[in-house]
Amino acid sequence: MTALLELNNISNIVNKGTGEERQILKNLSLQVNQGDFITLLGTNGAGKSTLLNVINGALSPDQGSISLKGQDLTKLNEVKRAQYIAQVFQDPKMGTAPRMTVAENLLLAYKRGQKRTLRLRHLKQHCQEFESLTAKLPNGLSEHLNTATGSLSGGQRQTLSFLMATLNRPELLLLDEHTAALDPNTSKQLLALTDEVVQAEKLTCIMITHQLKDALKYGNRTIILNNGQVVLDVAGAARAQLSEQEVLSYFTDL
Numbered sequence: 001m002t003a004l005l006e007l008n009n010i011s012n013i014v015n016k017g018t019g020e021e022r023q024i025l026k027n028l029s030l031q032v033n034q035g036d037f038i039t040l041l042g043t044n045g046a047g048k049s050t051l052l053n054v055i056n057g058a059l060s061p062d063q064g065s066i067s068l069k070g071q072d073l074t075k076l077n078e079v080k081r082a083q084y085i086a087q088v089f090q091d092p093k094m095g096t097a098p099r100m101t102v103a104e105n106l107l108l109a110y111k112r113g114q115k116r117t118l119r120l121r122h123l124k125q126h127c128q129e130f131e132s133l134t135a136k137l138p139n140g141l142s143e144h145l146n147t148a149t150g151s152l153s154g155g156q157r158q159t160l161s162f163l164m165a166t167l168n169r170p171e172l173l174l175l176d177e178h179t180a181a182l183d184p185n186t187s188k189q190l191l192a193l194t195d196e197v198v199q200a201e202k203l204t205c206i207m208i209t210h211q212l213k214d215a216l217k218y219g220n221r222t223i224i225l226n227n228g229q230v231v232l233d234v235a236g237a238a239r240a241q242l243s244e245q246e247v248l249s250y251f252t253d254l
């Protein structure tokens, strides 16, 4: 099977040329298959967010190659990447424009990767669609289509960020602890929604979490990063048999 995403021998170094130079990702290689729903675990500082940042283009690798559908990702511009890759961050403030309404943010997401012209006419065309899209979601988002996003609760805003990220069915969905800032119930609802959408749309997804239970419950494959290296990459029956205790044994200092 050809991989959708392929990372070969990726290294990422910070504070280059100073006494503080440090290699964060260490010759990391990874193949992500179409339809994989990977849960990514690891201690604080293991390099999980750095890995997602290398994939989404916010960081350039210092060594190695990275390709999506056989195309060198480092050669794609931001607009092109946005057509392929969508991300939801931990901070609910990050995925949406605060002064714009929910409907306007949805229109922006709808036009991701296209020339951005936000016309009222376009907004009206999509209003009904946005109403039915949000009606199925938790947190009463459908009643706030004309509310400025900055006035929403963290849960509503994060649900909106998730909807925006998945609206155009990205080739790759990156979730960086996207439920970590939410209360337990809201977090559970958004995780359930995530699972539902990823499965229904057959999305390829990498989800960072610190919750061992969630890491083993959701997705088809679990990867553990430790000190910039993949120390466990497990799927299928081997993953189903994995206990939380065994998972924890991969968190020891390398």
Ligand SMILES: Nc1ncnc2c1ncn2[C@@H]1O[C@H](COP(=O)(O)OP(=O)(O)OP(=O)(O)O)[C@@H](O)[C@H]1O
Pocket: 014, 015, 024, 042, 043, 044, 045, 046, 047, 048, 049, 050, 051
């Ligand atoms: N620009 C930078 N300059 C210096 N150090 C950095 C920089 N970016 C990341 N680091 C360091 O790299 C390491 C990996 O960071 P990263 O955020 O990828 O870890 P993580 O696994 O996502 O951790 P967490 O679970 O805490 O979110 C950390 O020790 C961090 O301090």
